[in-house]
Amino acid sequence: MKRFSSFIKKEFLHIFRDIRTMMMLLAMPVILLILFGFAIRTEIMNTPFAVLDESKSASSRQIIERMSGSRYFDLQKNPDNFNEIEKSFRKGEIKLAVIIPEDFSDDLYRTGTGNIQLSADASDPNEASIVTSYVQQILMRHQQSLMKEDKIPYTIRTEVKMLYNPQLVSAYNFVPGIMGLVLMLICAMVTSISIVREKEQGTMEILLVSPVKPVFIVLSKAIPYLLIAFLDVVLILLISNNILHVPIAGNIFLILFLSTLFILSALSLGMLISSVTKTQQAAMLMSGAGLMLPTILLSGLIFPVENMPVLLQLISNIIPAKWFITAIKDVMIKGLGFFSIWQELSILLGMTFFLLVVSIKQFKNRL
Template identity: 45%
Template sequence: MKQLLAFIRKEFYHVFRDRRTLLILFGMPIVQILLFGFALSSEVKNIGIAVLDNARDVQSEQIISKIRSSSYFQVKTPALNYKDIGERFKRGEIKCAILFPVNFGSDLYKTGGAQIQVIADASDPNTATTVTNYLNSIVNNYQQELNPNATPSYRIIPEMRQLYNEEQNGSLNFIPGVIALVFMIVSTALTSVAVVREKELGTMEILLVSPFKPIMVLIAKAVPYLVLSVIDFIVILLLSVFLLNVEIRGSLILIFAESILFIVTCLSLGLMISNITASQQTAMMISMMGMMLPTILLTGFMFPLENMPKVFQWVSYIIPSKYYYAIMKGVMLKGLGFGYVWKETLVLAGMSSGLLLIALRNFKIRLQ
């Protein structure tokens, strides 16, 4: 036990004397939270729109002023003609345009049906869909104002509720993802590098010749990164709550317990990687490419898994962070209890014990 403590203290010296490790350890989670929280938003806002108003009547003006007052749109200088709109789409100045025909107002009253044209830049399909939806609802809204007393005989009024995130806070969804990403980097990448470094330096030989048990070497390597991961986790939680106004609904104890389970999974992965590689660079490459990319792509925190081809959906089942993400989303954001996430927990527990076993076995074999 005293030997283990001596070893763990040494590991902490390594971490705190290496500026790069420190930067990755504490700079990265903060930067990621800030980036995802403020810069990278999937919400569509301030869309450039050009108006070609051939009607110039009261009705067209009213619609335009409604668009103008919406925070989603930024109305650019009025378009001169159809060609001008085309040019501005090409330059990327606008994402959509709205065109009023010459007799818009009079058509509306006389024939009871007027037309407007909405053109959107669908080179980014998601934005195009969102934009046309926004415009649609603005026009519908105006239409209702025109007929305040119209009461059709049959009306269905959908009452919408956005559960678990009623304020549509975009920060919510990615926080569990960022946490998973940080654990991957700290627990998997840094741990594997820390073990491989001893191999490169030749100090591993000394450790193996010493009476210190090989398993203890692995434990001593893993413990500091476990502690540091938990500290990172706390930092991220605090930032989310106080800076991004995320409300944590579930039990904190459950959140911590599940996170520690996932950290153990990541540590086992890191130790496994360190067993099969001989250089720090390879270890870094494998953990970055092999572990982080799948975490970003296949956990569902950036891209919905449901829309992916079946093959990718199958692949996603072997990625530990997918389960952790599901657990955290459930517990942290929806306030679910253990009863709802026990399956994912079981999978994670199974994965970590499997990986840990492989890591320990291979480490022993290398000694023979």
């Protein structure tokens, strides 16, 4: 125990005495979080949606056909009541619901104005507003075609309801993404660099000649970064809640548990990288190109995964960050509980376990 604690102490000294590491660990998450308020969204295709058609009229069917025929939308469900819509939203089966009231057709042809209600999942605010504007365009085209036929100006009004994030605050969406990115960076990149640095400087050899077991060497490396990463999670949550005014809707312990799980998987990735590389540059490149880029590009942090080619969507499934970000969004922003995210959770758990076993095995083999 004495051996172990002197190791951990040493690791903390390394961190505290290196300004660059300190900045990377503590300042960067804050800067990223604040900078990422502005990111670019492009077209969103094949949004899954549901229609609650109470009107059951010819004109409501025309509208539904127009929407399902569009490449922007993909009709998933025809529920019978509001409860079912609500459930589908929570399960993440749909991003948008179109509710056509009973008297829509009568109103439209008698008074010239019909009302349609749109509900969008606004936990991703950009996506929600883009998707609703697509619907409005489709409705506009429908109005124009009606006018050509009857020479009477019809208006279809939409009432838009943003679910989960009524103010459309865009930070809502970025917070989970930033968490994924920062944790990946700290745990995988910084840890792998710090292990490889010891190889480069020759101190690893001295440690291996000493009676300390290799497993302990690795663990003593991992523990300080685990603690700091955990601190970063708390820091991010505090800043989001108090400065960016993102409400934390779900259970905080579930969020922390998810984060710890993800930290462990990232740490194992870092160890894996450190056992196959020999120089700090190589470790940096490998974690940069091999982990950071896919995390940024494929996890849904900047580009919605739904828009990617199928192949990339499949690849995105092997990225732990994707599952972490999805689950964190559900818990933190939608306020969903354990039972809604058990799938993501078990995938993440499986990945973490697998990576941990492989990295410890790999570490033993190489030394």
